[in-house]
Amino acid sequence: MTKPAHRLPSRSALGLFLSSCLVAVPLLASCGGDDGGPQARECKTVAPVEGVTKLTVTGKNLAFDNECFDIQPGPVEFTFINADSGVSHNFHVSGPGGINARTDLERGETTQTLSLELVEPGRYDFVCDPHATMEGQLNVADPTATSTTTAG
Ligand SMILES: [Cu+2]
Numbered sequence: 001m002t003k004p005a006h007r008l009p010s011r012s013a014l015g016l017f018l019s020s021c022l023v024a025v026p027l028l029a030s031c032g033g034d035d036g037g038p039q040a041r042e043c044k045t046v047a048p049v050e051g052v053t054k055l056t057v058t059g060k061n062l063a064f065d066n067e068c069f070d071i072q073p074g075p076v077e078f079t080f081i082n083a084d085s086g087v088s089h090n091f092h093v094s095g096p097g098g099i100n101a102r103t104d105l106e107r108g109e110t111t112q113t114l115s116l117e118l119v120e121p122g123r124y125d126f127v128c129d130p131h132a133t134m135e136g137q138l139n140v141a142d143p144t145a146t147s148t149t150t151a152g
Contacts, residue, residue, distance in 0.1 A: 043068035043139065052077055057126070059089045059108075064126075067136035073119045073143060078126075082108035091133065095124030096140075102129065121145075123128055 046053055046069055053076045058065040060083040080091035080126035087106050097120035103112040118124060121142035128134035 026040070026080075041068045041137070043070045045070040048072055048074055051075065054079070055138075056081065057082050057091065059128060060084055062087070062131050062133045064128075064134050064136050068139070069137075070139045070141065071118070073121060073140050074117070076116050076118050076138075078114040080110070080112045080114065080117070082106065082110045084108040089128045089131065091125055091126060092129050093126045093137070093138070096120035096122040099124060105130070 044066055046055055048071075051074060053071045053074060055066075055069055055071070055076060056079040058081040062084065078091060078093070080089075081101060082089045088105045090103045090105045091112060092100075092112055093114065093116060094100045095118070097118075099116060099118060099120075101114060102118055103114055106112060107122045118138070118140050121140050124138040124140060126136050126138065
């Protein structure tokens with residue numbers, strides 16, 4: 001015997017699937033904080049070379065390969081590799097000291113560079129303007145802070 005009622009469960013299962021996707025995306029995007037969850041962001045420490053901090057970020061499949069850097073204040077040279085063929089990305093950095101600089105939207109595959117003076121300590125954000133999934137942060141160290149911190 002056939003059960004025509006089987007349509008109902010499959011429909012609501014689809015609805016559940018769709019709504020859980022819609023909920024999961026913003027949750028994932030906002031949970032990269034400091035609460036040490038399984039999705040906690042790993043920060044890459046990059047030291048300056050001859051006074052310049054050189055950072056390379058690749059955008060692929062609508063995501064950045066590096067989403068967090070710990071750096072020293074001073075000149076920073078970004079190399080942004082758009083590895084998404086046919087997709088337009090840019091690289092936009094904003095943060096303390098009125099920093100707000102971006103590259104032009106350009107279709108991949110392409111490589112862009114952006115040079116900035118990040119002198120104010122604190123958190124800077126970098127994004128690709130059209131794609132909310134492409135975002136990351138830079139933590140610029142405070143050079144006046146002593147390194148005699150007690151482990152907590
Ligand atoms: Cu993008």
